[in-house]
Amino acid sequence: MPSTQENRTGRAPRAPENTRCLLHNGTGHVHDAVIKERSETVLRIRFTAPISLPQHIQLSCQALGLRAHARVVWQRGGMAGLSLVPGESGCLSRDPTA
Numbered sequence: 001m002p003s004t005q006e007n008r009t010g011r012a013p014r015a016p017e018n019t020r021c022l023l024h025n026g027t028g029h030v031h032d033a034v035i036k037e038r039s040e041t042v043l044r045i046r047f048t049a050p051i052s053l054p055q056h057i058q059l060s061c062q063a064l065g066l067r068a069h070a071r072v073v074w075q076r077g078g079m080a081g082l083s084l085v086p087g088e089s090g091c092l093s094r095d096p097t098a
Contacts, residue, residue, distance in 0.1 A: 014039045021045065021061040025054050035061065036079075043070065043082040053080060 014037045023031040023045075031051050037044040043059070053072045059082065060067045070082035 014042065014044070019061055019063050021059055021066075023051075023053065024058040024060065026057070027054075033059075035064075041084050042073075043084065045080050045082060047078045047080070050078065056085075057082070 017035045017038050019035045021033050021035050023033050025031070032048040033045045034048065035043055036046050045059075053075055055072055057070055057072065058067070059070050069085040069087060071085055073081040073083050075081075
């Protein structure tokens with residue numbers, strides 16, 4: 001049976017997370033962040049410092065062995081919602097050097 005969240009919103013269930021990641025903005029800047037929630041195609045992140053993200057970023061998470069391209073869907077205060085952009089091997093690719 002689908003979760004309550006999936007029933008009400010039509011979205012895939014999201015798992016709570018508390019894992020450090022890095023955001024690469026394409027101009028050489030790298031920012032620390034924490035993944036707070038994730039599904040196969042969406043992440044909710046919290047920044048460790050105030051930043052303004054560009055429309056597209058690359059995210060890497062060494063602890064999870066993940067690397068992904070993402071589109072910034074929303075950003076408020078120290079939080080942002082990211083939509084993962086499918087790559088050749090799917091949205092989230094396992095990368096031991098992430």
